[in-house]
Amino acid sequence: GAVVSQHPSWVICKSGTSVKIECRSLDFQATTMFWYRQFPKQSLMLMATSNEGSKATYEQGVEKDKFLINHASLTLSTLTVTSAHPEDSSFYICSARAGVYGYTFGSGTRLTVV
Amino acid sequence: SQKIEQNSEALNIQEGKTATLTCNYTNYSPAYLQWYRQDPGRGPVFLLLIRENEKEKRKERLKVTFDTTLKQSLFHITASQPADSATYLCALDAAGNNRKLIWGLGTSLAVNP
Numbered sequence: 001g002a003v004v005s006q007h008p009s010w011v012i013c014k015s016g017t018s019v020k021i022e023c024r025s026l027d028f029q030a031t032t033m034f035w036y037r038q039f040p041k042q043s044l045m046l047m048a049t050s051n052e053g054s055k056a057t058y059e060q061g062v063e064k065d066k067f068l069i070n071h072a073s074l075t076l077s078t079l080t081v082t083s084a085h086p087e088d089s090s091f092y093i094c095s096a097r098a099g100v101y102g103y104t105f106g107s108g109t110r111l112t113v114v
Numbered sequence: 115s116q117k118i119e120q121n122s123e124a125l126n127i128q129e130g131k132t133a134t135l136t137c138n139y140t141n142y143s144p145a146y147l148q149w150y151r152q153d154p155g156r157g158p159v160f161l162l163l164i165r166e167n168e169k170e171k172r173k174e175r176l177k178v179t180f181d182t183t184l185k186q187s188l189f190h191i192t193a194s195q196p197a198d199s200a201t202y203l204c205a206l207d208a209a210g211n212n213r214k215l216i217w218g219l220g221t222s223l224a225v226n227p
Contacts, residue, residue: 006157034214043203043217044158093157103148103215105157 002028004096006106013084013113021079021109023094029074030096034103035067038091050077084113116142118218120204126224133191135221137204140185142216144206147180147187152201152220162189163207194225 003026013019023033031052036044048058048069056069066088068080081088089112095105119138127133137147146165150158164171164180164187171178177190191198201222205215 041219043219044215045217046214049214091155095157102160102163104160105150108155108157110155 002096002102002104004030004094004104004106006094006109008109009107010110011112013111015085015113016083018080018082019084019111021081021092021094021111023077023079023096023106025075025096025104028096030077031074032097033071033077034095034097035069035077035079036093036095038093038108044093047079081111084111086113089113116140116216118142118204118206118216120202120218121221122219124222124224126226127194129194129196129225129227131194133194133198133223133225135189135202135204135223137187137189137218138185139206142185142206143182146207147178148205148207148215149176149178149187149189150203150205152203154201158203161202191223194223196225196227199224 005024005026007022011019033050035047037047038044046059047062048056050056050069050071052071052074058064066082071077091108091110093108095103117140146163148163149161152158162173162178164178175192179188201220203220204218207215
Protein backbone atom coordinates (compact mmCIF):
# COMPACT_ATOMS: atom_id res chain seq x y z
CA GLY A 1 0.00 0.00 0.00
CA ALA A 2 0.92 3.65 -0.26
CA VAL A 3 3.37 4.70 2.43
CA VAL A 4 4.38 8.19 3.47
CA SER A 5 7.53 8.49 5.53
CA GLN A 6 7.90 11.56 7.73
CA HIS A 7 11.07 12.62 9.55
CA PRO A 8 11.99 13.45 12.17
CA SER A 9 9.38 11.95 14.46
CA TRP A 10 10.27 14.47 17.15
CA VAL A 11 12.54 17.47 17.43
CA ILE A 12 13.44 19.95 20.12
CA CYS A 13 14.91 23.24 19.04
CA LYS A 14 15.83 26.55 20.55
CA SER A 15 13.67 29.60 20.01
CA GLY A 16 14.77 31.51 16.93
CA THR A 17 16.18 28.56 15.04
CA SER A 18 14.68 26.83 12.00
CA VAL A 19 13.51 23.26 11.72
CA LYS A 20 12.96 21.22 8.55
CA ILE A 21 10.48 18.36 8.39
CA GLU A 22 10.60 15.92 5.48
CA CYS A 23 7.77 13.94 3.99
CA ARG A 24 8.48 11.26 1.41
CA SER A 25 6.12 9.06 -0.57
CA LEU A 26 7.91 5.72 -0.67
CA ASP A 27 6.10 3.66 -3.26
CA PHE A 28 4.05 6.14 -5.22
CA GLN A 29 4.32 9.58 -6.73
CA ALA A 30 2.56 12.35 -4.90
CA THR A 31 1.81 15.38 -7.02
CA THR A 32 -0.05 16.89 -4.07
CA MET A 33 0.86 16.76 -0.41
CA PHE A 34 -0.91 18.35 2.51
CA TRP A 35 0.61 19.74 5.70
CA TYR A 36 -1.41 19.75 8.90
CA ARG A 37 -0.87 20.95 12.44
CA GLN A 38 -2.58 19.41 15.40
CA PHE A 39 -2.67 20.80 18.94
CA PRO A 40 -3.58 18.55 21.89
CA LYS A 41 -7.25 17.62 21.95
CA GLN A 42 -7.79 19.55 18.72
CA SER A 43 -8.67 18.43 15.23
CA LEU A 44 -6.22 18.46 12.37
CA MET A 45 -5.84 21.90 10.89
CA LEU A 46 -4.76 22.14 7.29
CA MET A 47 -1.86 24.54 6.92
CA ALA A 48 -1.08 24.30 3.24
CA THR A 49 -1.40 22.26 0.10
CA SER A 50 1.88 21.49 -1.61
CA ASN A 51 2.00 20.87 -5.35
CA GLU A 52 5.04 19.45 -7.08
CA GLY A 53 6.89 22.07 -9.06
CA SER A 54 4.75 25.00 -8.00
CA LYS A 55 4.15 27.24 -5.04
CA ALA A 56 2.22 25.92 -2.10
CA THR A 57 -1.28 27.14 -1.35
CA TYR A 58 -1.58 28.32 2.23
CA GLU A 59 -4.73 28.35 4.32
CA GLN A 60 -5.98 31.60 5.71
CA GLY A 61 -4.03 32.71 8.74
CA VAL A 62 -0.95 30.60 8.00
CA GLU A 63 2.19 32.68 7.45
CA LYS A 64 3.87 31.50 4.29
CA ASP A 65 7.15 33.19 5.20
CA LYS A 66 7.25 31.36 8.48
CA PHE A 67 6.21 27.95 7.23
CA LEU A 68 8.22 27.38 4.07
CA ILE A 69 7.07 24.50 1.92
CA ASN A 70 9.09 23.00 -0.89
CA HIS A 71 7.79 20.22 -3.12
CA ALA A 72 10.73 19.79 -5.45
CA SER A 73 10.01 16.25 -6.59
CA LEU A 74 7.13 13.84 -6.88
CA THR A 75 8.29 11.99 -3.80
CA LEU A 76 9.47 14.70 -1.42
CA SER A 77 7.88 17.67 0.27
CA THR A 78 9.50 19.62 3.08
CA LEU A 79 8.13 22.01 5.67
CA THR A 80 10.57 24.42 7.28
CA VAL A 81 9.49 26.26 10.40
CA THR A 82 11.61 29.39 10.36
CA SER A 83 12.54 31.38 13.45
CA ALA A 84 10.57 28.98 15.60
CA HIS A 85 8.96 30.19 18.80
CA PRO A 86 7.36 28.25 21.66
CA GLU A 87 3.89 28.88 20.22
CA ASP A 88 4.95 26.90 17.14
CA SER A 89 5.29 23.80 19.30
CA SER A 90 2.79 21.34 17.91
CA PHE A 91 2.32 18.05 16.10
CA TYR A 92 2.91 18.44 12.36
CA ILE A 93 1.59 15.82 9.95
CA CYS A 94 1.90 15.48 6.21
CA SER A 95 -0.34 13.51 3.92
CA ALA A 96 -0.52 12.63 0.28
CA ARG A 97 -3.35 11.67 -1.96
CA ALA A 98 -2.75 8.05 -2.86
CA GLY A 99 -5.01 7.04 -5.68
CA VAL A 100 -8.33 8.63 -6.53
CA TYR A 101 -9.85 8.80 -3.09
CA GLY A 102 -7.46 7.74 -0.38
CA TYR A 103 -5.16 9.85 1.72
CA THR A 104 -2.08 8.43 3.37
CA PHE A 105 -0.56 10.18 6.34
CA GLY A 106 2.93 10.38 7.71
CA SER A 107 3.55 9.37 11.30
CA GLY A 108 3.84 13.00 12.38
CA THR A 109 6.55 15.20 13.88
CA ARG A 110 6.37 16.48 17.44
CA LEU A 111 8.04 19.88 17.50
CA THR A 112 8.98 21.42 20.82
CA VAL A 113 10.50 24.89 20.82
CA VAL A 114 12.26 25.86 24.03
CA SER B 115 -20.71 27.99 9.24
CA GLN B 116 -19.63 24.50 8.31
CA LYS B 117 -19.27 22.27 11.30
CA ILE B 118 -18.49 18.64 12.04
CA GLU B 119 -19.40 17.19 15.41
CA GLN B 120 -18.31 13.93 16.92
CA ASN B 121 -19.04 12.51 20.37
CA SER B 122 -16.91 14.71 22.55
CA GLU B 123 -16.93 12.33 25.48
CA ALA B 124 -14.78 9.26 25.47
CA LEU B 125 -16.55 6.01 24.77
CA ASN B 126 -15.81 3.09 27.07
CA ILE B 127 -17.10 -0.34 26.15
CA GLN B 128 -16.50 -3.92 27.09
CA GLU B 129 -14.52 -6.22 24.85
CA GLY B 130 -16.74 -8.09 22.44
CA LYS B 131 -19.42 -5.42 22.31
CA THR B 132 -20.18 -3.19 19.34
CA ALA B 133 -18.84 0.36 19.46
CA THR B 134 -20.90 3.00 17.67
CA LEU B 135 -19.44 6.41 16.95
CA THR B 136 -21.33 9.35 15.51
CA CYS B 137 -20.35 12.09 13.09
CA ASN B 138 -22.80 14.90 12.41
CA TYR B 139 -22.24 17.78 10.04
CA THR B 140 -23.99 21.01 9.17
CA ASN B 141 -23.89 23.43 6.27
CA TYR B 142 -21.95 21.04 4.15
CA SER B 143 -22.69 18.66 1.30
CA PRO B 144 -19.77 16.26 1.17
CA ALA B 145 -19.18 14.04 -1.80
CA TYR B 146 -17.36 11.58 0.43
CA LEU B 147 -17.03 10.95 4.11
CA GLN B 148 -14.01 9.20 5.52
CA TRP B 149 -13.15 7.60 8.83
CA TYR B 150 -9.65 7.44 10.24
CA ARG B 151 -8.02 5.97 13.30
CA GLN B 152 -5.40 7.95 15.19
CA ASP B 153 -3.21 6.57 17.96
CA PRO B 154 -1.44 8.94 20.39
CA GLY B 155 1.54 10.65 18.79
CA ARG B 156 0.83 9.15 15.40
CA GLY B 157 -0.68 10.29 12.12
CA PRO B 158 -4.21 9.22 11.14
CA VAL B 159 -4.69 5.90 9.38
CA PHE B 160 -7.38 5.62 6.73
CA LEU B 161 -10.14 3.12 7.51
CA LEU B 162 -13.15 3.57 5.29
CA LEU B 163 -14.61 5.91 2.72
CA ILE B 164 -18.28 6.17 1.87
CA ARG B 165 -19.76 8.16 -0.97
CA GLU B 166 -22.83 10.36 -0.81
CA ASN B 167 -24.85 7.88 -2.86
CA GLU B 168 -23.93 4.94 -0.64
CA LYS B 169 -25.92 4.05 2.45
CA GLU B 170 -23.53 1.57 4.00
CA LYS B 171 -19.99 0.30 3.61
CA ARG B 172 -18.34 -2.63 5.38
CA LYS B 173 -14.78 -3.76 5.90
CA GLU B 174 -14.14 -6.74 8.14
CA ARG B 175 -15.43 -5.72 11.60
CA LEU B 176 -16.07 -2.14 10.54
CA LYS B 177 -19.29 -0.70 9.20
CA VAL B 178 -20.05 2.86 8.17
CA THR B 179 -23.45 4.33 7.34
CA PHE B 180 -24.07 7.65 5.67
CA ASP B 181 -27.40 9.45 5.88
CA THR B 182 -27.28 12.64 3.81
CA THR B 183 -30.79 13.59 4.93
CA LEU B 184 -29.86 13.48 8.61
CA LYS B 185 -26.35 14.71 7.74
CA GLN B 186 -24.93 11.95 9.85
CA SER B 187 -22.53 9.05 9.61
CA LEU B 188 -22.33 6.20 12.07
CA PHE B 189 -19.17 4.13 12.50
CA HIS B 190 -19.51 0.68 14.04
CA ILE B 191 -16.84 -1.69 15.30
CA THR B 192 -18.27 -5.12 15.99
CA ALA B 193 -16.70 -7.68 18.31
CA SER B 194 -14.50 -4.91 19.68
CA GLN B 195 -11.04 -5.69 21.01
CA PRO B 196 -8.71 -3.76 23.34
CA ALA B 197 -6.50 -3.15 20.30
CA ASP B 198 -9.33 -1.08 18.83
CA SER B 199 -8.75 1.54 21.53
CA ALA B 200 -7.80 4.78 19.77
CA THR B 201 -9.26 8.07 18.62
CA TYR B 202 -11.51 7.85 15.59
CA LEU B 203 -11.81 10.83 13.29
CA CYS B 204 -14.36 11.55 10.61
CA ALA B 205 -13.48 13.80 7.72
CA LEU B 206 -15.56 15.32 4.98
CA ASP B 207 -14.23 15.48 1.49
CA ALA B 208 -15.60 17.93 -1.04
CA ALA B 209 -15.70 16.98 -4.68
CA GLY B 210 -13.76 18.95 -7.23
CA ASN B 211 -10.14 19.87 -7.74
CA ASN B 212 -9.65 21.38 -4.31
CA ARG B 213 -10.07 18.18 -2.41
CA LYS B 214 -9.41 19.32 1.12
CA LEU B 215 -10.50 17.27 4.07
CA ILE B 216 -12.47 18.91 6.87
CA TRP B 217 -11.96 17.12 10.16
CA GLY B 218 -13.97 16.43 13.25
CA LEU B 219 -12.33 16.52 16.69
CA GLY B 220 -12.49 12.77 17.01
CA THR B 221 -13.96 10.40 19.57
CA SER B 222 -11.73 8.51 21.95
CA LEU B 223 -12.66 4.84 22.25
CA ALA B 224 -11.47 2.60 25.06
CA VAL B 225 -12.24 -1.11 24.86
CA ASN B 226 -11.86 -2.74 28.22
CA PRO B 227 -10.78 -6.38 28.47
